Amino acid sequence: MSSIIQLLPDHVANQIAAGEVVQRPASVVKELLENAVDAKADDIKLIVKDAGKSLVQVIDNGVGMSPQDAKLCFARHATSKIRNAEDLFSLHTKGFRGEALASIAAIAHVEMKTRQSNEELGTHLIIEGSKFVSQDVAVLPQGTSFAIKNLFFNIPARRNFLKSDTVEFRHILDEFQRVAMAHPQIHFTMYHNGSEMFNLPASNLRQRIVGIFGGRTNEKLVPIAESTEIVSLEGFAGKPEFSKKNKGEQFFFVNDRFIKSGYLHHAVMAAYEGLLKEGCQPSYFIYLKVPPHSIDINIHPTKTEIKFDDEHALYAILRASVKHSLGQFSVSPVLDFERDASLDTPYGYKDRDAILPTIEVDAAFNPFGEVEVKEKKQVSPSGSYHRKNEHASWESLYVGLKHDTETIAEPVEMQFETEEVTASLFDESETAAQENRMYQLHRKYIVNPIKSGMVIVDQQRAHQRVLYEQFLTNMTVRQASSQQLLFPLNMYFSTIEMSLIRELQPSLENTGFVFSEINHDHVVVSGLPVNVAESEASIVMEELLSDLQDGIPETSFSQNDSIAKSMAKSLAVKTGTLLAEREQENLVNGLFACKEPDVSPFGKPTFITLRVEDIDKKFAI
Known part of the structure; x- marks a missing residue:
């Protein structure tokens, strides 16, 4: 009986691996940009056409590759980032997936140009669907240029599953922004269909964030800085009044690598407790530096999730740091036990003595005795003055009261108008309106x-x-x-x-x-x-x-x-x-x-x- 288990050809295995590594054009952008950063480049250009479906090209001025490395980098499980298994727990580089370039070459037309600084000539390599078409010597600038054309040209089913150009371009922008924010010391440029989208010169963190998200972002940012034995924190948090409904401007970077962490996001949200409107999300750009041996970043294929050794301590430090920054810059309400300067004595009254009030008492005053009212000048309505002598006592208040009461008590005949009594208080129309009232x-x-x-x-x-x-x-x-x-x-x-x-x-x-x-x-x-x-x-x-x-x-x-x-x-x-x-x-x-x-x-x-x-x-x- 013949064997039913057999080894797959390399090009088929590469196409299968590409399904995990290369999900969309943004995956290619992420891989090539990270490789350019690892090549110690300080100027990186990204050129995209048709949202990456026709072309994704990354040009850098890094160290470049030799002719042997240029061909070997497209082999499976080939990488310059690690040497043994222990290196996985002490990584200082970006990409280390050995099948990435091999998978990309299996499903696209690849053109690579590279030259090292100590070489006069470079290497020009063309690969189509895992097949080496040509490898020639060429006059090239220092660095490496990868041009990925016609992605998924030999897998039509995968190409049909790609979203619209708007969606795919949005994913490319996300990957470009994440790499650019993680490395503000590198000059990044991005072009889409011949138009310049970003031109980000080398700068600091604040300038890089403002360059990506617009000039008005500067007034929204509150700096964060904290250094401990476990982690060193720096970055910015957004002011609560600029919060939005979406989570578009929320970024965590661990050792210059973008990550997603619901646990750390909860720590930041706890620091904003009581400051945000219902359903709103704050902006934050937080950079964490931790010892490489204290994290494991090989738990997710795209390396966007990280496992920390001591998550609870990290949670507490992050929450306290964000809350301290919000309070330090008067964003959140705090208790102030300092004196109020407005309660100080004015300068002009500082050396004056206080004026004590005086009280005058008439010891001979009797409220129940007869009091002689002094003559007063009174003004008549016509404007002339006249004098009046008046003696008053408390008995005079009740003079004539008996006569007035008797007059009021006399019976008085009262007549009432006759009024026709209706059968209902309201008209039928009013009653109907009451019944139909909302x-x-x-x-x-x-x-x-x-x-x-x-x-x-x-x-x-x-x-x-x-x-x-x-x-x-x-x-x-x-x-x-x-x-x-x-x-x-x-x-x-x-x-x-x-x-x-x-x-x-x-x-x-x-x-x-x-x-x-x-x-x-x-x-x-x-x-x-x-x-x-x-x-x-x-x-x-x-x-x-x-x-x-x-x-x-x-x-x-x-x-x-x-x-x-x-x-x-x-x-x-x-x-x-x-x-x-x-x-x-x-x-x-x-x-x-x-x-x-x-x-x-x-x-x-x-x-x-x-x-x-x-x-x-x-x-x-």
């Missing part, structure tokens, strides 16, 4: 009586449905009304958010937004939709970008649908808002005038009907 329950539901029972409407979901259909109609017909602003608004966003705004500009203008300027880091808004107040404009834009950060639909209808849903969610009346009776009536009428009043834009029911028979059954028990 009520707001717990500032969440609107109860409306009907003939068969009652309708209970969820006010937030109902308003979402009304606004959603209004925005969708405006964008479809392209006749949205806009309110012009007397003073235009300047809104600042990061580079990624600005790219989304440029792509969404036509759809946003159809809703009523008017953009007079769109610059590299901010937009000038001169008009808003009628439903959007000036104070809500920035909130609506931030939530819209947050909802679309995972990708913008390619079709125009899907874009309009996503924008209408996001804006309806942001502008809808929230649970807990008190509505007047007229507002309740308008909301209910607007809901049942919609095309689909039964469900909200997110597929949840907007109202329920409770019949009288259902209520009777509850009492029949």
